[in-house]
Amino acid sequence: MKKTNWLLLVLALVLSMFLAACSGGGDEGSSSSGDSGSDSSGDASGDSKQVLNIMDSAEIPTMDASLATDAVAFQFLGSTMDGLYRLGENAQPEPGIAEESEVSDDGMTWTFHLRDAKWSNGDPVTANDFVYAWQRAVNPDTGSEYGPYMMGGVIKNATAISNGEKPVDQLGVEAVDEHTFKVTLEKPIPYFKSLTTFGTFLPLNKKFVEEKGDKYALEADTLLSNGPFKITEWNHGEGWTLKKNEDYWDADNVKLNQINVKVVKDTATGVNLYETGEVDRVNLSAEFVDQYRSSDDFKVEEEPTLFYLKLNQKANDVLGNVKARKAMQMVIDRQSMVDVILNNGSIPADGDIPKNFVKDPESGKDFREVNGELVSYDVDKAKQLWNEAKEELGKDKITLEYLGGDTETAKNLDAYIKDQLEQLDGLTVKVTSVPFKERLQRDTNMNYQIQNAGWGPDYIDPNTFLNMWVTDGANNKTGYSSKEYDQLIEQAGNEYALEPEKRFENFYKAEKMLIQDDAVLVPLYQRARAQLWKPYVKDVQVNPMGPDYSYKHAYIEGK
Incomplete structure (x- = not known):
């Protein structure tokens, strides 16, 4: 990110409107309230259309959770998908598809109890979706970089499987029933619950993935979501659109209706878009920092x-x-x-x-x-x-x-x-x-x-x-x-x-x-990151790992 992780992996992503990585994240950020310490207890009422407009300096390479290695992908996987847990405040895991979990006394076995949740095509999210996704991530035929990296030495037999020494069905994961997912570890991992928030551990709908084949996760219509938003348009090299996922299990607490993302590589262009109100956030390069340092919109994110x-x-x-x-x-x-x-x-x-x-x-x-x-x-x-x-x-x-x-x-x-x-x-x-x-x-x-x-x-x-x-x-x-x-x-x-x-x-x-x-x-x-943020953007959560930002609870106030 930020490969989370938290991958960010390259400089360009750092500064312009991109993300990174590991690992660090797709678009660039805000303070957790969007207005650096102001009261964020208000609601999303009023005439606002609840549309957030942001920029990124790079295209999403893939939205396949098994193949993603960069912060742009992990940012928008985090925006459109729920794993067992999500990152909450102060980088603490909060329930996602797992309502609760328990761990054995020796720390080697975790059991996750899953809520009723749906994919954006109406299919239920089940324990088998996690089994399939985790097995796929370590299957050498998949060619995942992060699967062996994140699961090797963590999930039982992951290393042996990724090395071609054992079959994928020997991975330490089991669907006890549709709503019970059991994981056996190689050794006690004190931070394992936190690890499950990372993009590589997201579930996958096997029928949909195999139906789309090589085209899976490369276009808006070859994607499924089970998270707060779903990608409805993806114009490669230009930008993409996320809309609220009405099938999301926690949709009542998602206030934004839409997030528009433009790919903009030039800072001056981005600043102009910000000044004209076309975007709500811009990252500033060196020559613009002194110009805007005294602005109320100016923020620095460490x-x-x-x-x-x-x-x-x-x-x-x-x-x-x-x-x-x-x-x-x-x-x-x-x-x-x-x-x-x-x-x-x-x-x-x-x-x-x-x-x-x-x-x-x-x-x-x-x-x-x-x-x-x-x-x-x-x-x-x-x-x-x-x-x-x-x-x-x-x-x-x-x-x-x-x-x-x-x-x-x-x-x-x-x-x-x-x-x-x-x-x-x-x-x-x-x-x-x-x-x-x-x-x-x-x-x-x-x-x-x-x-x-x-x-x-x-x-x-x-x-x-x-x-x-x-x-x-x-x-x-x-x-x-x-x-x-x-x-x-x-x-x-x-x-x-x-x-x-x-x-x-x-x-x-x-x-x-x-x-x-x-x-x-x-x-x-x-x-x-030195940035300008529109003061009407509230409750964008900043993450030190995984997706750079969470928009699940964000909203527009009084625009």
């Missing part, structure tokens, strides 16, 4: 979403050299980047765990405070390491390809990073700007050398960031492999699963190894 350069160690021998990677870490002035280029409240990143995300279980201090700054800005040291790397490689002139986004803000930031990297003697950086969907495909195929990427949490735990980089991890895609790193993460998730202090010690060691010792990533910044 998020636990990190952006960094991914370095494909298998792309060439330069990126396979740890000194070259460390030089790239040290040569970028992150403070100037966030102050001048972004100018939206974002802060420099100096590790793989964001600030104000999780606290040490023993001291209560922030994880980032305990583990310290793992990268520094030191141009002289960077040049020294770079020259040593060139000597080891027998190279004088080096050209590296850089994969970035195609939004205005992404291009500006990528140009800055190119300039910073080219302070290294003999280095030429060639930037390629591509749409979000293509960037995802190229990441999956490791068809890049340097990539501007990002990640938002899928659940509130350091593991959601650090587990990504284990050998052959579904979201690793850097070629990084370390037995010692793998052991630290494996031990934290198994032997120390119920020993939080030892578990966090492993996480501290793993993060230092990842960033400080092996220089797998070049941390850039922790995202904040």
